[in-house]
Amino acid sequence: MQEKQKAPIGVFDSGYGGLTVLKEIVKSLPDYDYIYLGDNARAPYGPRSFETVYHYTLECVQWFFRQGCELVILACNTASAKALRTIQQNDLPKIGPGKRVLGVIRPTTEVIGNYSKTGHVGVLGTAGTVLSESYPIEIARFFPGLKVYQEACPMWVPLVENDEYDKPGADYFIQQHLQQLLAKSASIDTLLLACTHYPLLIDKIRKYSAPGTTILSQGEIVAASLAEYLQRHPELAEKCGRNAAVRYYTTDSASDFNRHGRIFMGREIAASQVDLTAGNGIKAVL
Template sequence: MSSAPIGIFDSGFGGLTVMKDIVDELPQYDYLYLGDNARSPYGTRSFETIYHYTLECVKYLFDQNCHLVILACNTASSKALRTIQQKDLPNIDPERRVLGVIRPTAEVIGNYSKTGHVGILGTSGTVNSRSYVMEIKKQFPGLTVHQESCPMWVPLVENQEYDSEGADYFVKQHIDGILSHSKKIDTLLLACTHYPLLIEKIKKFVQDDITILSQGEIVAKSLADYLNRHPEIERKCSQNRTRRFITTDSTEDFDAHANVFWGDKINSEFIHL
């Protein structure tokens, strides 16, 4: 079978944490990861800019024969996914698919909460979009959703300070912030692909009875279910167990940082968009 990998897109490195869980769940497929590091971060950019960048990257992955693309970026999922699905895909190729990370999480988060109060920890772009609030309300109308923007968490991770003593201040600041919304919060979602690297720090400032959710495993199981329900898409995804990594910035920088997220050495390729 010719190469038709599953495309995975992120604005930088964080999506590798999602890809890692997807590969663990579905190792038989080929995967092509694209990190738009040259234009990262997306979190503070306008809707129009994020949409333009994301669409450009999706088109590139389509050109690489990807029939299915996963936006493993919360900001892109919240600000660009719906427009791409509804406006662009019908014109580009109605038989291709672009999926995000917000809906799979929204479909299950209510199952973890006993009190009916959940907290969302994300970038400014994700929080301001209110995408999680809207999607969760569709699935669990009775759930109360609280949000907290954590602008320093991504820089901490990307500068490999996530395990430093200095990280404690910024982690505690936002954990205290989200928990101050309500004493009933019993579930926290790490709504950014960088945040799982901070999970040990987060646990230090969270009571034992609060559940902390990372997206990777949820998205991986959702994708497995999606492919099972959509054989017309699944059979277009090649199964040679290959993994390619592409960046729009320095490959040396990407490879040096990416192993923190991927857990193994990476040899990336450069492309100019």
């Protein structure tokens, strides 16, 4: 009997931002195989309704399952906030018993309180993530005494995706939102970048933050959490392929994805375009 092929770990985002998480996961767990999917044709997810984000995210999770994935990481704060719980509770028992879908919110909220000395933390995210109240709710589970202040930064993702993240024009929007956040509490000493695009803005965020402020991006936190999860679930880890292979897919132009992906990954990548509804869903590189 032919041995069943080992499964890649799926990493999903509505666009490019999840590549900052994938980069840290691959650095932490380089032996595993990975598939990345960016739903760029329907990005951004942030302004969309809960129902729409859930529908889109579920469709992408099902695509990962068709590629053989046993474990999928939603490396997207909006998808984690608006869709993860419903998928875990309602859909997985029907479409993937034994499979796992994890997000980026819980690993972050489990540790954020360890970084703050004042007990005041700021969360910078998309409008969708902030409106979901996912971070205050989840942080309260682990650090009930922590004061959480949120700020929606709707211009930050477009700045990154239009290659303006390191240009002078970005300073205005970054300074504006940091001032608005700090006006809610001058005691904020820890900032969480609750969007996977925001690490590309970290130099400017640091520039307009108070000296000594701790700035947390999610890639390293999620990578460490995934390593621990696989140690706790050896039966799942055993199903994952270990050929150190990484494949990239997008629902939009592969050439555009490659151009942006190089910025996020720090090296050249080669993606293929996918059709989420047809066959195995993989088209040629465009």
